[in-house]
Amino acid sequence: MTLDAEVAHVTVRVGLNGQVPRCQHLDLLVAVKHGLPECKQCLALGWVWARLLVCLSCGWVACSxxxxxxxxxxHYEETDHPVVAELDPGSTWRWCYVHGRTV
Known part of the structure; x- marks a missing residue:
């Protein structure tokens, strides 16, 4: 189903039962090897991180x-690499900074 917003001249695609459309940024990702499980910037500042995320575009590891x-x-703001994943064995959580939601 396609909804047309006449005022904004934008076409929004809506999935079944109100589901959001698939994030197209996922289609652009290739397999990358991630760095060491540490946030280098936090280490340099003597800070402790809560969670580590890995950039799915380049493998950079940084704190959440x-x-x-x-x-x-x-890292996203500097590079425009849109999608990160939690660096935790077995986690399937991914976040798209462009869409501001889990994907």
Whole structure:
């Protein structure tokens, strides 16, 4: 189903039962090897992170937004690499910074 917003001249695609459309940024990802399980910026500052995230575009590892530095988001702002995943064995959590949601 396609909804047309006449005022904004934008077409929004809506999935079944109100589901959001698939994030197209996932289709652009290739397999990357991630770095060491540490946030280098936090280590340099003597900070402790809450969670580590890995950039799925380049493999850069950095702390999450709920950490004091929020360095993963900073990496996105510098590089425009849109999708990160939690660096935790067995986790399937992924976040798209462009869409501002889990994917």
């Amino acid at each position: 937004d709920d950490s004091p530095g929020g360095h993963a988001k900073g």
